[in-house]
Amino acid sequence: MSRLTDLIARARAKDAALGEELEKEFKALSSRRSFGLNFERHKPENVELPGRPIRKGDKVNILPQRGSTKKGDQNLWKVLKISKVGDVRVAELSQLGVDEPDVREVQVDNLVVVAEFRDYIYPGLISTGKVERGGDKPYHTVINGENFHVLEALTYTHRGKIDLIYIDPPYNTGAKDWKYNNNYVESEDLYRHSKWLAFMERRLKIAKDLLNPNDSALIVTIDEKEVHRLGLLLEQIFQGCRTQMVTTVTNQRGVARGQEFARVDEYAFIVFVGEGKVNENSDDYLTSDETASKQRIDIWNRLMRRGTDSLRQDSPRQFYPIFIDPERKAIIDVGDPLDVNTSRDTVECPKGLKIVWPLRTNGDEGRWTLGAEKLRLYAKRGMAKVGSYNKKRDSWSISYLISKDIKRIDNGEIKVLGKDENGVLLLELSDSISRKRLPRTVWFRDSHNAGTYGSALLKNFLPGKKFPFPKSLYLVEDMLRVFLEDKKNATVLDFFAGSGTTAHAVFRLNRQDGGRRKAILVTNNEVAAEEQSTLKKKHLRPGDRDWEQWGICEYITKPRIQAAITGKTSQESSVKGDYKFRDEFPMADGFEENAEFFTLTYETPVAVQHNVSFKRIAPLLWIRAGSQGKRIDKIPEKGWEVVETFGILENLDQSIKFCRAVKAQKSLRIAYIVTDDDRRFQAVTRQLPDSVEPVRLYESYLSNFRFSMGR
Ligand SMILES: C[S@@+](CC[C@H](N)C(=O)[O-])C[C@H]1O[C@@H](n2cnc3c(N)ncnc32)[C@H](O)[C@@H]1O
Known part of the structure; x- marks a missing residue:
């Protein structure tokens, strides 16, 4: 038991009501998130809907008089009744959210409908x-x-x-x-x-x-x-x-x-x-142009394997000699891999050439990144070349192109300008071929x-x-x-x-x-x-x-x-x-x-019941099907219609014709079927091609689009 619950228990013993109050507050506080963001959710948001006709039962705000720049009345009201006084429509209002509501009569022209976010909207x-x-x-x-x-x-x-x-x-x-x-x-x-x-x-x-x-x-x-x-x-x-x-x-x-x-x-x-x-x-x-161009220059990579598993014994097939002509800086031949137990000294070097072995800076025998067979192919295609010479160590490096860049050559992203005198590819080192990197x-x-x-x-x-x-x-x-x-x-x-x-x-x-x-x-x-x-x-x-x-x-x-x-x-x-x-x-x-x-409209529940608003949901059906091609703004007399991306079936007795039209329309994605009867919906669904998504719409169209903040 925490110190606080102990104290609450003692308070309860002295004064039961006080103890209960304290406990309630304690529970409320302790149920809050202990880490992270604590904030009041606030009273529900509301939005004024200018232009929406005022009806009995609506929630409304009273607008300031025309010409006034004042904020106006901040209360929320409910319309109890609307009557006509001469040509003027007047609403009887009752204040909302207070224990003793005020009642007022206000000209309908001076009211605006308010939707609270917990209300249903259509x-x-x-x-x-x-x-x-x-x-x-x-x-x-x-x-x-x-x-x-x-x-x-x-x-x-x-x-x-x-x-x-x-x-x-x-x-x-x-x-x-x-x-x-x-x-x-x-x-x-x-x-x-x-x-x-x-x-x-x-x-x-x-x-x-x-x-x-x-x-x-x-x-x-x-x-x-x-x-x-x-x-x-x-x-x-x-x-x-x-x-x-x-x-x-x-x-x-x-x-x-x-x-x-x-x-x-x-x-x-x-x-x-x-x-x-x-x-x-x-x-x-982020990288400046200057640095980027320095980093960009060399897309040739060292053939010498670095990092883990980079010793001869880790992959003996990748320990082989490369014969180069140091004068021409050209790869002349690629030898076969040596057996692990065979010393590299057993390999003879033809006159005028030099043998390059994968040797690490400390003299240890390392290995190449590619196998001998592959390197021969690379050398033939100009995708491997003799790199720089290290005077101190009297050693040469060998470079090659990694497969990612070869792909970029194949798909034209990196341009090949030609070949040099040794048959090595000359690549266009323009801005567009700089290596891609993570932003x-x-x-x-x-x-x-x-x-x-x-x-x-x-x-x-x-x-x-x-x-x-x-x-x-x-x-x-x-x-x-x-x-x-x-x-x-x-x-x-x-x-x-x-x-x-x-x-x-x-x-x-x-x-x-x-x-x-x-x-x-x-x-x-x-x-x-x-x-x-x-x-x-x-x-x-x-x-x-x-x-x-x-x-x-x-x-x-x-x-x-x-x-x-x-x-x-x-x-x-x-x-x-x-x-x-x-x-x-x-x-x-x-x-x-x-x-x-x-423009978003807010349909009234009356319109929903009388089903007068198909036109207003028509764009939503079209958007759901991909916002492409024609739209169906009105269902024709025959009770169904099919356009490029969707179809609507209202008269289920016409389902055979509808499904036939759906099948013929290859780009069609959605079939909207209007019925309150699940069995009939399933029956139509079975006749549709697999590529078509069946979506059921209630007969009272707008009730398909009833949303509430209280979800
Ligand atoms: C910072 S601006 C966006 C600027 C935009 N990125 C540009 O480059 O022009 C934010 C916009 O959101 C709109 N906005 C704010 N609250 C909104 C709401 N509840 N519903 C719809 N739009 C809202 C405002 O009208 C404003 O134009």
Whole structure:
């Protein structure tokens, strides 16, 4: 028994009620995590849904009067009744979350629906435009919405299917860069860290379900404000996964912080899921060009075996003489291996030649890396040569090419310029053939500068517009390449998309290697803080068209993606400037890619019951099937439809025709079957080809998409 439980027992003996209270508190405290991150989960987040019609039973906020810049009423209300007074609709409200609720009557126009994160939501998507230049390539999707709810919706379309998540969340700087429950979290807020953690934890937990458990990765960028807390949070959520942190220099000039160190860097946490790994790359992002070129010069390796098992007796077949012409520095012949008990002195050296033995610096007999037979072949093909001469020891070294580099010669990665007078290959030692290596944990490259290749570059695509702190396009491109170079069909998700740099980087990767990777971007349509008060003074509110057009998604993300693909700004002029580094070409060329823009909608339970919202879930069905080809926005009279990647069967009496059409459509991946009857669903499933995934949809469509925070 601990000292504390002993004391509680004594208190209980004196005063039972006090003892009980103390024990309860003690239990609560001791059930908390003893190590790691302790933080309040906070009252559930909520989100205002401007534009959603107000109905009886809804939770609402009362908006400040138009024209006011005040925060307004902070209470949550429930609509008890709506009545009409003349032309005006008035709601009777009752206050929520208090013992003695206030009751009020407020004009419906001054209310906004609120979804608490523990409430059920029925998400839908409506298309708000597209850009098409990519032929039959899959579409990138940009979704305007609260990312928590979009992530929930993505669990229907992408559970376990995402190859890489790259996010750059608000850094919690206190500079009005993010909101918790509709209010900016400022630096004086005592709960700012726990609010940020609660906010991130909710989203990361769903994100985890979206990642491919066998092979994927999560990248989260952050700065010094939350780096430590984020590290612990990731460790807690992604237990059992490997985690690393990369420091990226994003502003070499440094941001002064009084008499402290000037900050030049940011961080990126990497969580490796399953077999997730980084690829070797021609740049390690740290080594200077000068050092790299020194390291690059020699891809010829010493034939002498080093390290363990490197003595003659360890592998006698690899102890043999090599006859060289010291004048011409040429391999003339390769002798046979010697029996272990035969002395090397028994081998005679032809006149004018020299014998090279695998001798170690201390004179011991070592061994070669290759067998004699293989070396003969290498010498014949010019892949082995006489190396340097050591005057002191009067010895020669022999070099050869390792099989990894021979493969690179075979696949054209290393160019052969010809052969020298001894028949040895002359290789092109250009930048592109420098040996690939693992990227380092510190990245220091000019191309990663956020000012030049983030903010300034963005201006080319969005002349006259400003967006705070976009990432360098080339930094994001390099990060993605490290994980996706070998995954040409990868799906990348960024649910804090901001200006859309991640999709832009995916376009570049695809162009470099003909990939068909697709990006899913999610961002809200937040209007910048200073702009908000200007708009409020103009009597505007969120939800008004003239307000929403200034939001990030509408004003920045969509036009940027559009301009990047078309090469034209929204003013229809060609984008000025050229891309740099890996792939240099005019920005005006654009990319051969497709993208579609969506807005997340919140359907009402009434619509769900009356089944009026098929159109709103149609994009989700299409996205689940790979965002490619045509979409089915309406089920035709015949009760079924089949397009390139999926089909829908609503009238099960038509299943024979449907299955026939499915079989004929070779690229089809998913068959959605609408029925509440499991037996009938199974019966149709049996008639489908094995390559087609059968997915059941309830007849009341939207109930398939019912999500709740209380999961
Ligand atoms: C730091 S920015 C990302 C910048 C981006 N990496 C770039 O290069 O442009 C974070 C973005 O997340 C968005 N955001 C913040 N909270 C969000 C939420 N709950 N749902 C959706 N988007 C959110 C903000 O609007 C902001 O644009």
